[in-house]
Amino acid sequence: ETGVTQTPRHLVMGMTNKKSLKCEQHLGHNAMYWYKQSAKKPLELMFVYSLEERVENNSVPSRFSPECPNSSHLFLHLHTLQPEDSALYLCASSQDKSETETQYFGPGTRLLVL
Amino acid sequence: DQQVKQNSPSLSVQEGRISILNCDYTNSMFDYFLWYKKYPAEGPTFLISISSIKDKNEDGRFTVFLNKSAKHLSLHIVPSQPGDSAVYFCAASAVGAQKLVFGQGTRLTINP
Numbered sequence: 001e002t003g004v005t006q007t008p009r010h011l012v013m014g015m016t017n018k019k020s021l022k023c024e025q026h027l028g029h030n031a032m033y034w035y036k037q038s039a040k041k042p043l044e045l046m047f048v049y050s051l052e053e054r055v056e057n058n059s060v061p062s063r064f065s066p067e068c069p070n071s072s073h074l075f076l077h078l079h080t081l082q083p084e085d086s087a088l089y090l091c092a093s094s095q096d097k098s099e100t101e102t103q104y105f106g107p108g109t110r111l112l113v114l
Numbered sequence: 115d116q117q118v119k120q121n122s123p124s125l126s127v128q129e130g131r132i133s134i135l136n137c138d139y140t141n142s143m144f145d146y147f148l149w150y151k152k153y154p155a156e157g158p159t160f161l162i163s164i165s166s167i168k169d170k171n172e173d174g175r176f177t178v179f180l181n182k183s184a185k186h187l188s189l190h191i192v193p194s195q196p197g198d199s200a201v202y203f204c205a206a207s208a209v210g211a212q213k214l215v216f217g218q219g220t221r222l223t224i225n226p
Contacts, residue, residue, distance in 0.1 A: 040123075042116065042215075042219070043158075043214075045215075056213060090157055099146055099207035099208070099213065100163075102160040104157075105159065106157045107156050
């Protein structure tokens, strides 16, 4: 398998549930990202990890908790979400965290919070 | 406060003609600009980029123009093909910022 994969592709959860989004990259990259895309809004950066260390937390509420156990895997743990958190969550990776490096995106997880 | 804006949510172009997608930015610290293309049910894919030291970059049918004084960039696709139908995102970054700022996207439809 190549590129960036994300699971699940679709997720429906209640506000009291706990769930996790998974991202895996098979490109040998050192930087990984979580983005959120809400309807009719730009892609918003949530978190950046470089060599498994978080280097950017873009003022994201604590109900979103990222985890990067190694350079190939990135998780987004979700708990007590709100309906306005319903969005497309995209994972990306790049060779390093330089802003000029091309980012490769996964297909996204479409999340619906009821 | 949206730093990167794509004011046209959609654009429809005849096959074979030129498609022009526009993007405006407000942050004068941005010095690197990219275009990404997104098909339904897929993540965005990198298309073309330009550094602020240049005003034009060309790659096959795709050309990006940068007008720094107007804080404006555009993507030209010529000739447009049906496979170009997708959502196009403009993105910008500043040196050391370690992050891209994206526009809202423009949905391009190429009509046969």
